[in-house]
Amino acid sequence: MQALTLFRKTSHQESGFYALFLTNRLQMLYYMIVMPSALVQPYMLLAIVAMGVASQLCLYMLSKWFATPCSAQGYQGYERLFGKTGIKVLALASLPLLLLKISFISISYAEIMHQFVFPSMDREWHIVFPFILSCYLALFGMENMVRFVTVVFIGTIWIFFMYIPYFLLQSNSIHDLYPLIPVGPEPFAWKSLLIVFSSFSGPEFLIAISYWLNPQRKMLKYLTIANAISIGEYLFISIASLLFFGSKYLPTIKYPNVEIGRYLQSPIFERVDIILISAYMFSFLYSIALFVLMIYGASRLLVKMRTSTTRIGLIVSGCAAMAVTLTISKWFWEPGLQQDFWLDLQMWTGSATYLLVPLLVWIAIKRKTRTTS
């Protein structure tokens, strides 16, 4: 039996499409379902576009990283850019961020499962089972995981088309989308802007796996397409839910996407929303698997392991992430106050990492080129 090498790389062909799919799926993780009625006012549609443009700036900085030769060299590349201690500091900083992200998305998803699909089951089981599946996925190694994103993308993008009927409903009226600009003495929506920006976050984690993406100079093109698709999807879903509920009814609804799905009717199967929720699971599982692999990689950097990667190591990382998630879910995630706290926390960290990580890398590259030349 050949040695298990989770982080091996065999292929060298160009793979811009993987980056495209990865960027898009990581961006569509939150708002699609978790971010409840954050964008209730019609004028927030403009915020989506504005934050999409801001996100494009971050992606531009990211593409600078992909354009350097360092990005294709894996560990050596980082070492040249940040130095040995720098990497350790970065790995240490990334661990809590990854854990928070994993916990947040898995608990949020578990809660939806719990509320709509299996109300009589404990929420914790909805965390344990996906984690087992994710660890199984992660065992296939990073290279296979990166390729698998194609399946995930095709397996979830169709949900988008399920929302088309909501544009044709009789009870819709264009007046539900007005006013388009904020009017009157409403509190400035900086927090909502932050939510939208953090819902575009996620691609910054691509830095950690750039080695497997076989980066090249054209990466910006793929990232831009992915970003445009995400903006389109967010706009589409927001407009659909505004038309469906109206801007006064929408704020009272916690999971607009799911509630909209419940209105679909099929002659064969009554609860179409169950299928939709299960389909969302695809990208959730995938992201958790990807992040667990990253946690394993980061912790290996920290403890200076020279031996090859092992299954046990990965499973231990997965279990650690699951333990953190279960702890938060069990004791620190009461609906209401604490849940809002986690949403806020995720919103802040998501926005911060999306802005700072590409910036940091960009500055490092600038400094590097200045010192070498």
Add this chain to the structure above:
Amino acid sequence: MIEEITPIIFWAVQGGGEEDGKITISTLVPPLIKEKKRVLSLKVSLLNEGNKGFNLTYYNELKAGQIRLLFVDEAYAKRGLARLINTVLTDPNISQRLYLVITKGNFNEFLAKHLGETDNIDYYLYRMFKHYEKKKQGEITVVNLHQFMKMLYSQVSDPQLPVFRAEGEQFLYEGTAFFDRDSMVAEIRGKDDQINQLLYRDRFVRYLVLPDLAVTLGHIRAHTSKKLNPDLSSLTIDIDVKGRIDELNSLARIEDTFQFAALTQKIERYLEEKVIRLLSQMQKLQIDPLQIGGMTTKPFSKPISRDTWDRHWSTMKINVKVRLHLEPLTKVK
């Protein structure tokens, strides 16, 4: 497994007038199985108390997941539906497509007359609403839970619901109930109801019966354009009606084009008058079941408040213009 549960198709809620605030909730079991039916009826103070109580009086577990209709007594609706609707709305098993219906008369007695083994009255009622819900059927008002909630939540407008009367073995469509926020305040019937259908979202009416003019218009398709003055002082409604004359007491009256034009004009005036009467009734009650207030939102200005809208709406001048495009009669003698 499946034999051990009984899905139910409707709930009927009555009462609420007593001092203790109790309501009577009833349903019919079993649905669709060829078995003697029973009316289950309980006097409770909370809706789900009834739900639980049914399970204790019947040998199967009743599942609300398939519930399709909610019949609410007129008296209950007049006191406000919000509490009832909220209960139904929070149950994740209950579909948003649940039809809401206001009933008059003794609904339980009507049910009691349909207890035969093959008489699936509950299912037939559901089929009826399902049929008329389709876009191009302007026969009866059909409103589901989601539409009701959307109308209720929209800042300046009010919901409407269909009204049925249970009378002996019959269940008759009476008209449309208008609501002020969540409580029923008025009911319209007959021609008014049909005009309401034309003005609202169902823009197709199969027959527009006008006994006053001894005329039946058929296959009516109306295009309504409503325009509000910027200062909310007047509302202009243009209605283009396409259709044909299906019935006329004396065909001799329209033998030549002059007479035909005269008849058309007469119907136009008549309809205009009816529309104005209906709208002024709404104005008097300060309700807006036609969602005209929704049109006050504009891309770049602040939405107006309910009070402001009520003030403008109750004094608004209404101009109605009906244009009738009737197909000329052929092959009649």
